[in-house]
Amino acid sequence: MDFIKTPKVDNVKLLERYNARKSTLGTLYLTTTHLIFVDAQGKKETWVLHMHMSTIDRLPLTTGGSPLQIRCKDFRCVTFVIPRDRDCQDITESLQQLSQPSNIESLYAFDFSLNDDIQKSFGWHLYDTDTEYLRMGVPSTHWALTNMNKSYEICDTYPRNLYVPASATTPILVGSSKFRSRGRLPVLSYLNRSNQAAICRCSQPLAGFSARCVEDEQMLHAILKANPKSKYMYVVDTRPKINAMANKAAGKGFENENYYSDIKFYFCGIENIHVMRNSLQKLIDLCEMRNPSMSAFLTGLESCGWLKHIKSVLDTAVFIAKAVRDGTSVLVHCSDGWDRTAQTCSLSGLILDPYYRTVQGFQALIEKEWLSFGHKFTDRCGLLGTVDSKEVSPVFTQFIESVWQLMQQFPCAFQFNDRFLITIHDHVYSCQFGTFVGNCEKDRLDLRLSERTYSLWGYITKHMSEFLNPFYKKSYEHQEPVIMPNTSPQCVKFWAGMYNRYENGIHPRENIVDILSSASDHCASLEDHVQLLEKVTYSAQKNLKD
Structure with a gap:
């Protein structure tokens, strides 16, 4: 938290990657692990993990504000336009420190907690x-x-x-x-x-x-x-x-x-x-x-x-x-x-x-x-x-x-x-x-x-x-x-x-493997449901005979 000078900035624009004239207005939040952008309607959130950030660059000032471009190691590229240059400078300095810890024990892994019911020890001994x-x-x-x-x-x-x-x-x-x-x-x-x-x-x-x-x-x-x-x-x-x-x-x-x-x-x-x-x-x-x-x-x-x-x-x-x-x-x-x-x-x-x-x-x-x-x-x-x-x-x-x-x-x-x-x-x-x-x-x-x-x-x-x-x-x-x-x-x-997986367009492409996987999961669910109905029917028929 010591690195975070400005935890929240309003009226920030998130630029469309391939069309700088298009933008989404919202609020930018800076946490100890993520940079989070929430649009004005609160319907869409964009989360960028600090450790994924590769380069953090302040671009030349524009009439709309100070642009901040972030390139990530997972090949995402996002550009925010922040109204006040001072806020942009504070966020830039904070992100540079948060995305590049100086001590290995300051890495996210040592503080990360899974919501799933998984013990920390699980998975470490799967390989021998x-x-x-x-x-x-x-x-x-x-x-x-x-x-x-x-x-x-x-x-x-x-x-x-x-x-x-x-x-x-x-x-x-x-x-x-x-x-x-x-x-x-x-x-x-x-x-x-x-x-x-x-x-x-x-x-x-x-x-x-x-x-x-x-x-x-x-x-x-x-x-x-x-x-x-x-x-x-x-x-x-x-x-x-x-x-x-x-x-x-x-x-x-x-x-x-x-x-x-x-x-x-x-x-x-x-x-x-x-x-x-x-x-x-x-x-x-x-x-x-x-x-x-x-x-x-x-x-x-x-x-x-x-x-x-x-x-x-x-x-x-x-x-x-x-x-x-x-x-x-x-x-x-x-x-x-x-x-x-x-x-x-x-x-x-x-x-x-x-x-x-x-x-x-x-x-x-x-x-x-x-x-x-x-x-x-x-x-x-x-x-x-x-x-x-x-x-x-x-x-x-x-x-x-x-x-x-x-x-x-x-x-x-x-x-x-x-x-x-x-x-x-x-x-x-x-x-x-x-x-x-x-x-x-x-x-x-x-x-x-x-x-x-x-x-x-x-x-x-x-x-x-x-x-x-x-x-x-x-x-x-x-x-x-x-x-x-x-x-x-x-x-x-x-x-x-x-x-190019973070591309946005009118016709988003859906991987055929994902479609087949979803269909396979759906079929498996239906089969489980059929088995459940058969058990219920069998139990009901048995009770009637008794």
Whole structure:
């Protein structure tokens, strides 16, 4: 409340997004969590969560007042015209402080309370690392659990439980860890039970121009030998080769092929976080054009490069999935192994394993590849005012969209719908739930999030009917367990449902999946009612006989 100088302003105009001449008159309220606009008739409310706010800009003064434009991380853009410039300045300063807390424990999750009958503890233990690896057939003859990171002493951004080749000794693990950026040594991410091909992940080696590590070479050889049916394995560097070469000057870089026998190296060309951040900003600017022509929109879509980047991520995931399907193990890394590595490992798992295409399995996939292995959600999502703006990047947004692209090609293969993806995406930024707070597993344990905040997975479980795909066929996983998408440019679509979902118009578009879901729910209600009537009729007839 200390940040709120002006809690209420009357006679504020909410401008129509694509027509600045149209506006709605009402009252603007500023609370500790939301900015709320209520129209003069009290019939319509517009709520904007502080944590969703990305940029807060005061536009040049007009004759009608002082415009305040707010762009959000969920791709909403709202503009208010406030009568007095002083009020606009006060609200701007308040929002800048409320939307960018300086302390992680000031995030909304620590104060948020659900109205639903859900305990805070519900949802936090739906995923268990050991259970997930046991599902994949690990531990086994070739793979074992190591407790060397139980106190995060080897790598503080990795999970405590790590699965490594059974033949890798302690000196090999320690030596490999020291040779990898931030100690992120090669560990098991996914194992294909049918052919024993594995996906492993790590960070770049500290190779420089000539450095060598015998233990790291032995570690990769142990991964190769853990798949007895294959004579070689791939090391997939998700970066453009020129970027990886530039890192050599800083003492990092990539593996020297002369030192790693029976290994094939493959560069994929996914750009870095800075390129992705700029690309998304260009896409947002394009979506906010008021009256774009078809040619201007298509040209802008091409020049922003967003779909090209999505295609690069999908191409890499397909390459990894094909290799594993064909029986070859793959080691994946980028620079630090928590951005592009997380994207491609999780997507390749989604392509290979039908379990990850269910609601429960997808949650497990995110827990394993993103949360446990230390994607920096606090930094990449810019949740705190202390985060360097250069650290912010839409890495997880790209993953969510890549999943959506797969769903467009295989609509019957996924148990969940678009709303499920968008809900997860938005709550990464909302901080209503503690699930995505922190940069790694250790951060979340230190903050005691499972005791102090709600889990997004618990909320989703309680509202499961909203997120189910009416096209889903359980039999699909047996008919086509591996879904191999077509990544040709013409198959990569623009996701209007994500980036243009706040459009208003005379003819609002209703998603066909939502219509089918509503019809399915209505049919289920009617069936329940029929069963109730049958029971009542049976009871009545029995009473008459008696």
